[in-house]
Amino acid sequence: MYKSYFVSAIIAAAGMSNRMGSKINKQFIHIDSKPILAHAIEKFETDRFVDEIVVVCREEEIEYCRREIVKKYGFKKVMKIVKGGKERQDSVYNGLMALDKKCDMVLIHDGARPFVKVESIEAGIKGVEENGACIIGVPVKDTIKLIKDECIIENTPDRRFIWAAQTPQCFFYDIIMKAYRQAVEDQFIGTDDGMLVERLGYKVKMIMGDYNNIKITTPEDLIIAESIVKEKDFIYMKNLIFRTR
Numbered sequence: 001m002y003k004s005y006f007v008s009a010i011i012a013a014a015g016m017s018n019r020m021g022s023k024i025n026k027q028f029i030h031i032d033s034k035p036i037l038a039h040a041i042e043k044f045e046t047d048r049f050v051d052e053i054v055v056v057c058r059e060e061e062i063e064y065c066r067r068e069i070v071k072k073y074g075f076k077k078v079m080k081i082v083k084g085g086k087e088r089q090d091s092v093y094n095g096l097m098a099l100d101k102k103c104d105m106v107l108i109h110d111g112a113r114p115f116v117k118v119e120s121i122e123a124g125i126k127g128v129e130e131n132g133a134c135i136i137g138v139p140v141k142d143t144i145k146l147i148k149d150e151c152i153i154e155n156t157p158d159r160r161f162i163w164a165a166q167t168p169q170c171f172f173y174d175i176i177m178k179a180y181r182q183a184v185e186d187q188f189i190g191t192d193d194g195m196l197v198e199r200l201g202y203k204v205k206m207i208m209g210d211y212n213n214i215k216i217t218t219p220e221d222l223i224i225a226e227s228i229v230k231e232k233d234f235i236y237m238k239n240l241i242f243r244t245r
């Protein structure tokens with residue numbers, strides 16, 4: 001970082017886990033003997049530039065989160081746990097309202113993405129310094145089809161220009177606050193934070209992330225997650241199997 005900024009992270013963990021269909025909120029499911037949410041928070045706790053973390057949970061899960069995640073894993077940078085709202089966007093807005101007054105830069109992350117790398121967090125911080133607004137993502141690997149009624153294909157966009165958005169999504173505080181306030185005023189609901197900033201005309205930079213930074217959404221993602229945990233064995237195998245450059 002060129003300058004010393006006060007960097008805040010918001011971890012959104014107040015969803016309903018409908019697509020997971022689990023009895024408990026998916027963020028409390030264990031992967032590699034640790035809750036998904038603890039994996040996610042840990043990366044921001046470890047990052048040297050992050051000053052505070054605000055976790056957003058369902059109201060009835062705040063005490064559980066405080067006890068079983070924040071206290072148990074000793075997260076010192078988690079300053080507040082606040083209640084979420086109906087949509088992800090409502091939850092993030094509650095998180096924004098709870099940030100320290102000193103905040104200069106905001107990193108918004110899904111509690112359901114346990115494998116974010118510290119390198120991606122730092123790439124996000126650098127991206128904000130250089131562009132004001134950026135999100136982490138990866139180029140899609142499949143061909144994407146736009147469909148209309150009855151699943152008839154409307155067109156096939158050029159894959160070179162299509163990236164899948166991940167988190168963290170990172171912004172200067174003033175920009176993201178303006179974007180969220182405007183969205184509330186316009187009753188606009190987006191599916192990520194970048195959209196709210198784009199619609200105000202700001203340039204939002206896409207920064208190369210990591211294919212392992214998956215969002216745990218459906219039960220099969222848990223199987224993929226377990227194999228990501230075993231990546232060390234995979235790297236060993238990879239060296240045996242694949243060509244080196």
Ligand SMILES: Nc1ccn([C@@H]2O[C@H](COP(=O)(O)OP(=O)(O)OP(=O)(O)O)[C@@H](O)[C@H]2O)c(=O)n1
Binds near residue numbers: 056086087092111216
């Ligand atoms: N009202 C909401 C909805 C979502 N999220 C969070 O936003 C992230 C991305 O959402 P998603 O994976 O869609 O989670 P859920 O909304 O829980 O999933 P579903 O749509 O299957 O219920 C998750 O970490 C989720 O906890 C949130 O904080 N508040």
Ligand SMILES: C[C@](O)(CO)[C@H](O)COP(=O)(O)O
Binds near residue numbers: 166191193
């Ligand atoms: C923010 C996000 O994770 C970027 O991929 C995603 O858009 C969240 O959407 P969801 O509908 O809550 O899964």
